[in-house]
Amino acid sequence: MATKKKDLHRKEALARKRAIQSLEFLTSFGLKQIDAEHTFHKYAVAELKEIIELDLCKDLLEIKKLVDGIKQHFDMNITEDKGDLCNSPVCIALGISRVEDIHNVNIHQNMWRDLLNKKIISIYYPDEIRNKAVGWARENGYITSTYLGQPIIKLGRLFLSIKRS
Numbered sequence: 001m002a003t004k005k006k007d008l009h010r011k012e013a014l015a016r017k018r019a020i021q022s023l024e025f026l027t028s029f030g031l032k033q034i035d036a037e038h039t040f041h042k043y044a045v046a047e048l049k050e051i052i053e054l055d056l057c058k059d060l061l062e063i064k065k066l067v068d069g070i071k072q073h074f075d076m077n078i079t080e081d082k083g084d085l086c087n088s089p090v091c092i093a094l095g096i097s098r099v100e101d102i103h104n105v106n107i108h109q110n111m112w113r114d115l116l117n118k119k120i121i122s123i124y125y126p127d128e129i130r131n132k133a134v135g136w137a138r139e140n141g142y143i144t145s146t147y148l149g150q151p152i153i154k155l156g157r158l159f160l161s162i163k164r165s
Helices: 002-033 038-053 057-074 089-094 111-118 127-139
Strands: 120-125 143-147 150-154 159-164
Touching: 002 038, 002 057, 002 089, 038 057, 038 089, 038 111, 057 089, 057 120, 057 127, 111 120, 120 127, 127 143, 127 150, 127 159
Parallel strands: 120 159
Antiparallel strands: 143 150, 150 159
16 A cells, blocks of 8 residues: 555656656747747746746646647637736747747746636637637547636646637
8 A cells, every 4th residue: 555655656756857847848949949038048947946836837738738739720829918928938938928029028026826826827819719729628638617708728726718819
């Protein structure tokens, strides 16, 4: 019995470590892709530490998987400069948030603590694709529901609200 519990803890620790490494790599790669300056890179590294501390790595990787799947399936990106994640250097690097100019990003400390307390984060898709995106998420194993008439997706520690732009 004790070995099963030990194995479970070991597997959870390894899964967490893999998620952290994946998020760090994808963020670093994304920063190179958008040709981010040194200051923006430093903000992203600091934000990444906060995300790891709050244990939100798996949630961010799930959001990235969702956004990438919708982009691949419908050839449609999330709406630029809208949503709770548009001021996040990590989310911009991951491609789960888009901004017109990365030099005008309003970065603030404790953003992720605030979002974790809020529990529901929002991303925006154009009107013509939003319902199709939610349907695609449902078909691909995401747990979907509605909250105040808006479709939401349940992640590990957060809920993702998909809104119309």
